[in-house]
Amino acid sequence: MRARRVGLGFEGGPTRRALPAMMASIVLLTGLAVAALAGADAAIARWQYDLRARLAVEVGAPSAEGADTVVAAALDVLRGSPGVVAAREIAGAEVRALLEPWLGEASEIASLPLPRLIDVELDPGGADAAVLAARLQERVPGARLDDHGRWLDALSRLALAARLLAGGALTLTAIAAVLVIVLTTHAGLAARRDTIEILRLLGAPDRLVARLFQRQILVMSAIGAAGGFALAVAVLLVLYDYLAPLAATYGLPAALPRSMWLALPAVPILAAAAAALACRVTVRRLLGRMP
Amino acid sequence: MTVCHRGTWRWGAEWQRCRGVVRFEGVGMRYGAGPEILRDITVRFEPGSFHFLTGPSGAGKTSLLKLMYLAERASAGTIHLFDRDVGTMSRDERAAVRRQIGVIFRDFRLLDHLTAFDNVVLPLRIFGENEERARTFGSELLRWVGLAEDLDTRPPALSDGQKQRVAIARAVITRPRLLLADEPTGNVDAKQGIRLTHLFQELNRIGTTVVLATHDEAWIERTGHPVLRLNAGRLVPPPAQAEA
Numbered sequence A: 001m002r003a004r005r006v007g008l009g010f011e012g013g014p015t016r017r018a019l020p021a022m023m024a025s026i027v028l029l030t031g032l033a034v035a036a037l038a039g040a041d042a043a044i045a046r047w048q049y050d051l052r053a054r055l056a057v058e059v060g061a062p063s064a065e066g067a068d069t070v071v072a073a074a075l076d077v078l079r080g081s082p083g084v085v086a087a088r089e090i091a092g093a094e095v096r097a098l099l100e101p102w103l104g105e106a107s108e109i110a111s112l113p114l115p116r117l118i119d120v121e122l123d124p125g126g127a128d129a130a131v132l133a134a135r136l137q138e139r140v141p142g143a144r145l146d147d148h149g150r151w152l153d154a155l156s157r158l159a160l161a162a163r164l165l166a167g168g169a170l171t172l173t174a175i176a177a178v179l180v181i182v183l184t185t186h187a188g189l190a191a192r193r194d195t196i197e198i199l200r201l202l203g204a205p206d207r208l209v210a211r212l213f214q215r216q217i218l219v220m221s222a223i224g225a226a227g228g229f230a231l232a233v234a235v236l237l238v239l240y241d242y243l244a245p246l247a248a249t250y251g252l253p254a255a256l257p258r259s260m261w262l263a264l265p266a267v268p269i270l271a272a273a274a275a276a277l278a279c280r281v282t283v284r285r286l287l288g289r290m291p
Numbered sequence B: 001m002t003v004c005h006r007g008t009w010r011w012g013a014e015w016q017r018c019r020g021v022v023r024f025e026g027v028g029m030r031y032g033a034g035p036e037i038l039r040d041i042t043v044r045f046e047p048g049s050f051h052f053l054t055g056p057s058g059a060g061k062t063s064l065l066k067l068m069y070l071a072e073r074a075s076a077g078t079i080h081l082f083d084r085d086v087g088t089m090s091r092d093e094r095a096a097v098r099r100q101i102g103v104i105f106r107d108f109r110l111l112d113h114l115t116a117f118d119n120v121v122l123p124l125r126i127f128g129e130n131e132e133r134a135r136t137f138g139s140e141l142l143r144w145v146g147l148a149e150d151l152d153t154r155p156p157a158l159s160d161g162q163k164q165r166v167a168i169a170r171a172v173i174t175r176p177r178l179l180l181a182d183e184p185t186g187n188v189d190a191k192q193g194i195r196l197t198h199l200f201q202e203l204n205r206i207g208t209t210v211v212l213a214t215h216d217e218a219w220i221e222r223t224g225h226p227v228l229r230l231n232a233g234r235l236v237p238p239p240a241q242a243e244a
Helices: A002-006 A015-052 A063-079 A092-103 A106-110 A128-138 A150-189 A193-201 A207-252 A258-263 A266-288 B014-016 B063-070 B093-099 B116-126 B131-144 B160-172 B190-205 B217-223 B239-243
Strands: A054-059 A084-090 A116-122 A145-148 B022-030 B037-043 B050-054 B077-080 B101-104 B178-182 B207-212 B225-230 B232-235
Touching: A002 B217, A015 A054, A015 A116, A015 A150, A015 A258, A054 A063, A054 A128, A063 A084, A063 A092, A063 A116, A063 A128, A063 A145, A063 B077, A092 B050, A116 B160, A128 A145, A150 A193, A150 A207, A150 A266, A193 A207, A193 A266, A193 B093, A193 B190, A207 A266, A207 B093, A258 A266, B014 B225, B022 B063, B037 B063, B037 B077, B050 B190, B050 B217, B063 B077, B063 B207, B093 B116, B101 B160, B116 B160, B131 B160, B178 B190, B190 B207, B190 B217
Parallel strands: B050 B207, B050 B225, B101 B178, B178 B207
Antiparallel strands: A054 A116, A054 A145, A084 A116, B022 B037, B022 B077, B225 B232
């Protein structure tokens, strides 16, 4: 209230336009970086879950009759093992359909000696692939378990790299954001050194001058930050709209991750708070140089 | 007025007389590492007194006023304002002292982004004064200094004389205990000058201590108030004391 009555000269000035615009851009970029980090994290977690939750058992037998027996024995062992939610044989037609994009027409694939496959659904928390493999090896010698270990290792490395990249990008964006906020606030206040000095000479205590400026900067920053936040949400929703149809194909999460929705609102709040804090420190420093 | 010289006024009744709204004892001042602008200033202004401060350009009048309104710090000696040593005051205490001082700056120091009215009521708003009262006082004062038509005009659109009147209205709106003015009539015509003199005298009559820095010897003679003369940063003793 008093800030508006006293009037600090930001109205119509460059800071009035530059600070909200700059805040909006920073919040938008940081918000997208947060979303990228959360999105990459969720997608990788989902892939890892899928890989850990599914196993394939390959049954290679010399004859079709022999294979039937081995498959049945393997299914028995699997269904009786702890942590196995479901086990079913993948039909030959399904296997052929899977191979068709790689090997050509179905009629040609039919002549190939295809392995029999069992799809195993696991409870990722309750199953131990190594124990299951050993058990299968012991009781059904013709069955071989593929625990996707190679893929899981690669995915773990990819997850780490993606996290580092997204985390690095977010850190750099945040550092740049803080620097830009500090410099813009500093420039805006340096241009008002006269105002600060006159207020002081008229008897305003340091804390009042700092509070008046801090409130103005906070209001301008909050307006910009809110705009940037709205823009970031809009961009993410549009992106999600484009990506949603691909989610099932590429095993992506069906919804935008909850961690992102929790982290995203913190971005404008932290950015506006950083601007207010930078303002307070700058004004106090300017005042400290005055007798 | 008593110009108290160091070494002659520290004892008994003399000391008591040397207490006041403003009390300088052996004060020196320099800007940074530059030469001393003021040297060995010892002076006291009693409550409710009216003084002129004069001297040639560069004598140190503005610097002396700056020390009084706490815009600068002394490099030597001690300064008491309202019987308190400013050297030992906290920043908040210095701000509180500034609120009791009205200053008319030579360069006006108006805020260009505010209207004449908002400039005048700025001290009241800083002090958290009721807005209605601020509006009443501000309008009255601006009318009194002849700027009733310029309430909403911003300083860049005002002449120097008008700016000076806005600065005067701002300095007196809080009815300060101490009014300091640096060439307050330098940019106004004779008629306005007389009106402003009446304003300063009226404030003085109700208890404000007034110190006016001016080159205008005719004005000084006309009012008959005591004069403090500065030359090359030193106080020139009045003829009677100089002879003694």
